[in-house]
Amino acid sequence: xxxxxxxxxxxIAAMTTMVMTAGCGESDAGTPSASQSEVxxxxxxxxxxxxxxxxxxxxxxxxxxxxxxxxxxxPNQMQQSADNMLDSTKGATISPAECAPPKTVPDxxxxxxxxxxxxxxGSTTLSETVMPRHxxxxxxxxxxxxxxxxxxxxxTSGEVAGARSTIVNSPVELPxxxxxxxxxxxxxxxxxxxxxxxxxxxxxxxxxxxxxxxxVTSGGLLGGPDTEVFSxxxxxxxxxxxxxx
Numbered sequence: 300x301x302x303x304x305x306x307x308x309x310x311i312a313a314m315t316t317m318v319m320t321a322g323c324g325e326s327d328a329g330t331p332s333a334s335q336s337e338v339x340x341x342x343x344x345x346x347x348x349x350x351x352x353x354x355x356x357x358x359x360x361x362x363x364x365x366x367x368x369x370x371x372x373x374p375n376q377m378q379q380s381a382d383n384m385l386d387s388t389k390g391a392t393i394s395p396a397e398c399a400p401p402k403t404v405p406d407x408x409x410x411x412x413x414x415x416x417x418x419x420x421g422s423t424t425l426s427e428t429v430m431p432r433h434x435x436x437x438x439x440x441x442x443x444x445x446x447x448x449x450x451x452x453x454x455t456s457g458e459v460a461g462a463r464s465t466i467v468n469s470p471v472e473l474p475x476x477x478x479x480x481x482x483x484x485x486x487x488x489x490x491x492x493x494x495x496x497x498x499x500x501x502x503x504x505x506x507x508x509x510x511x512x513x514x515v516t517s518g519g520l521l522g523g524p525d526t527e528v529f530s531x532x533x534x535x536x537x538x539x540x541x542x543x544x
Contacts (some may be wrong), residue, residue, distance in 0.1 A: 328363050349431040349510035351543045356429045356511065357414035362535055364528045367418040367425055376409060391452045398447035423519040425528070427536050432512045435482050438467060443468040443484050450544045451497050464490040471502070471526075477507035477541035478513075484532070486518075502529040508540040 360369050385408055394401035414429040441447065449467045454460055470482040483504035490497050501518030515533045517524035 305420050315399065351427040352414070353431060353511065354414035356540045356543055357416045358427055358532075358536055358539060359416075362539075363425070364420075364531065368420070370417045370419050370424075372415070372417055376416065381410055386456055387454050391454050394451045395446055398442060398450045398491065423524060424481050425532055426514075426516045427532070428514040429536075430508055431482045431541060432510050436482050436505060436507065437440045440482055443482075444470060462490055462492040464488050471516075472506065473535055474530055476537045478504065478508050481506040481533075481537070497523065500524065502526065504529070504533045506533070506537050508537055509539050509543070512541055513537060513542075522544050 354515075363369070387485065391399075408460075412430060416425075416427040418425045432454070448469070449465070452464045452466065454462045454464075466486060466488045468486050471483045471485050473481060473483050482505060483502065486503055487498065487500045499518060500523045501516055502524045503516045504514065505514045506515075513536050515529065515536055517529040
């Protein structure tokens with residue numbers, strides 16, 4: 300079964316945000332990438348080592364809420380989608396301008412270094428991404444709160460060239476977790492593509508757990524995400540990574 304664009308887009312969006320806000324990642328231009336054995340915090344302190352491959356820390360079918368089914372996505376399709384998403388992001392005009400991604404956004408995101416899970420139930424998707432830890436989350440919070448809680452984006456490249464979106468982020472409270480740090484938003488985006496307006500609502504959370512970064516998203520084009528399911532998925536994902544030491 301081939302994954303739909305919205306399904307792939309959800310998990311890629313979370314991955315892209317994790318890499319963009321940290322200003323790290325693998326770059327074709329020679330930007331150093333974080334290794335599995337050593338990840339350095341943006342503040343200059345060393346984060347705990349990521350000693351277990353990220354793909355071994357992702358949740359499995361047995362961990363999913365009732366009714367959700369795993370959707371396999373070929374690695375080449377995920378890599379292509381990641382490349383397209385980064386291309387679109389770097390070619391976007393953001394307002395307010397200070398909310399634009401940093402210039403250190405990588406040229407390429409290597410999905411082979413990440414663990415990913417995508418599951419679907421009807422029109423709703425759940426996704427999880429685990430990757431070696433990059434930086435801290437202060438930039439992420441700044442990029443989604445205050446004057447950056449509402450932004451507009453006009454895209455000039457990639458698969459969404461010509462589209463315009465208004466994105467509103469509202470921080471949400473989360474249950475206690477074993478994460479070192481965690482941040483989540485309810486994101487509503489209204490996009491106009493080829494004269495057609497589409498509104499989507501998603502829940503997105505990012506956590507730092509030892510030497511890893513974890514992202515969990517839930518959303519769909521029909522109705523809003525299930526907040527309880529989203530929170531439970533996040534806690535389960537964090538617990539599994541924390542148990543790895």
